[in-house]
Amino acid sequence: MRSVHAIHGGSRRGLFTLLTVTAVLSVGACSSQTTATGGTQAGGGKDLTFAVAAEPGQLDPTLANTFTSAAIFDSICEQLYAVTPEATMTPRLAAADPEFSEDYKTATIKLRQDAKFADGTPFNAEAVKTSLDRHMTHPSSQRKTELAALDSVEVQDEHTVRLKMKKPISPGAFSVLLTDRAGIIMSPTALKSAGDNFGNSPVCVGPFKYDSRASQNYVKVVKDPNYYDAAKVQLDSVTYQIIPDSTIRVTNLRSGDIDVIERIPTTDIDTLDGKSGTKVIETKGIGFISLEVNVGNANGVGKPAKVDGPMANDAKVRQAFELSIDREALNKVVYNGRYSVACGFIAPSAALASEAATKCPPHDPQKARDLLKEAGVTTPLKVSLVLNNTPEFGRIAQALKSMVQESGFDLEIQAQESTAALAATSAGDFVLYMNSWSGRIDADANITRFAATGSPSNYGNYSSKKADELLTEARSEPDLDKRRELYGELSTLLAEEVPMVYLIRPSFYTGVRDSVQGITAQPNGIVDFRVARTAG
Known part of the structure; x- marks a missing residue:
């Protein structure tokens, strides 16, 4: 990760108002995009405004399924473990690294004794069990697949939990088990009071706590005085x-009406890095942009069924x-060559990378x-593509449309608002x-959610007994070399069956x-505001 400092300059509020109105008109948002900083200008005082690319959707850690929700949770809902900028696991609500039994089927976790939830409820082992049980058993939980290896949670004492695994788990696979939303612990008091409405006003442990929200507009969080490290938190609020x-985000960063923006287009990096009072933070990514193929979603996610059409059937x-x-x-064409190509779910820099796992099909x-x-298909074959209506995805789609046309495909682009696109995809449309x-920092979390039978993020309902066996075996294998071999075998299988097409492995550019x-910033692009501060 790097940071390049720049000089100060730029205009302010009037331009932001004009441009956000333009943004609403251009993207079809259903509410005006005014700021929620209580009249405090961005860049002044202790109120910071962070421009994000999409509506977060659910703010219930059990039910959430968007990147923006994960970004907001990083400020208000801490996990047992977190990911460092160096892509390693570090304790957060846990007091130390987990201790494994000799058979790797039990992990004992000591907990912080100085933490409280935002509503004043004590943080303890019972709270951990309540949240993890909810993540595993809620009918609509998006965390079930992430916790598929976990069998039960036992309270050993007030500040110790013991996690029983269904099978042995590798330390690598465990490292991602509780560093994402599945590791978020919610206030049991708020859960009991709100039930399935918890996401309307989430209560967790974090440097900030939830304050307010306007759909398609903003989410505001404010400093939580109950936070165990509250003395280190310099900001009074962060407005997402x-x-x-992306053009509007960049322009408002230049003008000074936005303090921080995510996902800078690669075409704008050189115009921001060291200019207009801005700097750019680059984080090498470990994720990917991909196309998921509907091979079995006729009745909704998690219910594999026959789907008609050549793409599904052959x-x-x-x-x-x-x-x-x-x-x-x-x-x-799309990224000025600043990203890298993605040929599978494992980044070439990962410890589990192999030739089989990173082999790229040629352009042919x-x-x-x-x-x-050979398939007996009449060309041109019309194929529809659902995507979020962002300029970036739009550019990818247009480039793909041109490319695949040469081979006999007619790509129909269906750009929709992010939550609408996700709803259509979940329904099998x-x-x-x-x-x-x-x-994520381990391969298991980068493929199981997309390829395991019944996973809520396996939108195409891909179902393969062999793939499921390889996923389970690789997750359970503590030996690194054996895991690498298993993921290579899985990659070969997926390359033959093609339930997903990997495209690009992004880096993350944050404008500040x-x-x-x-x-x-973490390797997944999430920005951390715990010790951020602003100067007038």
């Missing part, structure tokens, strides 16, 4: 301002589509046409879905005003 249009057609894509050209339009002919995954200091 929803601005889908792997040769899916292979042909993948062979139609020139990943290197896609990276150059002629072979693609031959496969379509898609052929292809463009998805992005910010990445010179007046903001103390910003850090």
Whole structure:
């Protein structure tokens, strides 16, 4: 990660108001995009405004399924463990690293004794058990797959929990088990009071606590005096301002009306890094942008069923589509070559990477046409693509449309607001879905949620007994070399069946005003405001 400092400059509030109105008109948002900072200008005092690209959706850690929700939770809902900028696990609500039994089927976790929830409820082992049990058993839980390896949670004493695993678990797989939303612990008092409405006003442990929200507009969090490290928190509030249009985000950062922005387009990096009073933080990514194929979602996620159509019924057609894509050209056209191509769920820099896991299918339009002919498909074959209506995804879709046309595909682009796109995909109303995954520090979390039978994030309802066996075996294997071999075998299987097409492995570029200091970012792009501060 790097940070390049710049000079100060830029205009302010009037331009923000004009541009946010323009953003509403251009992206079809259903509410005006005014700030929620109580009249305090961005960049002044201790109120910070962070422009995010999408509506967060659910703010219930058990039910949430968007990147923006994870970004907000980082400020208000801490996990037992966190991920450092160096992509390692570190204790957060846990007091120390887990202690494993000799058979790797039990992990004992000591807890902090100085933490309280935002509502004053004590943080203890019973609270941990309540939250983890809810993550595992709630009918609509998005955490079930993430905790698939966990059998039960036992309270050993007030500040110690023992996690019983269904099978042995590798320390690597365990490292991601409780560092994402599945590791978030919620106030048992608030859960009992709010039930399924918990997400309307979430209560957890964090440097900030939930304050207010306007759908499609903003979420505001304020400093929590109950936080165990409250003395280190310098900001009074952070407002997550929803601005889908990256051009508007960039312009408002330059003007000084926004303090921090996520997902800087690669075309704007050079204009921000060291100019207009801004700097750029680069974080090398471990996630990917991909296309999920509907191979079995006719009745909703988690209910594999027969789906009509060549893409669903014939792997040769899916292979042909993948062979139609020139990943290197896609990276150059859309991202100025600043990202890298993605050929699988494991980043080449990962300890579990292998030739089999990172092998990329060649761009071969002629072979693609031959496969379509073998499959008996009449060309051009119309294929629809559902995607979020962001400029970035729009550029990818247009580039793909041009590429695959040469091989005999007619790509129909269906851009929708992010929550609408996700709802359509979950219901099975898609052929292809463009998805992005910010990445986790172990391979298990980068593939199980997308390929395991019944996973709530397996939108295409891909179901393979062999894949499920390999996922389970790799998760349970403590030996690194054996895990690498298993993931290589799984990668080969997925390359043949093509339930997903991997496209790009992004880096994350965060734009920051010179007046903001103390910003850090995780390898998944989430920005940490715990020790951030602003100068007038």
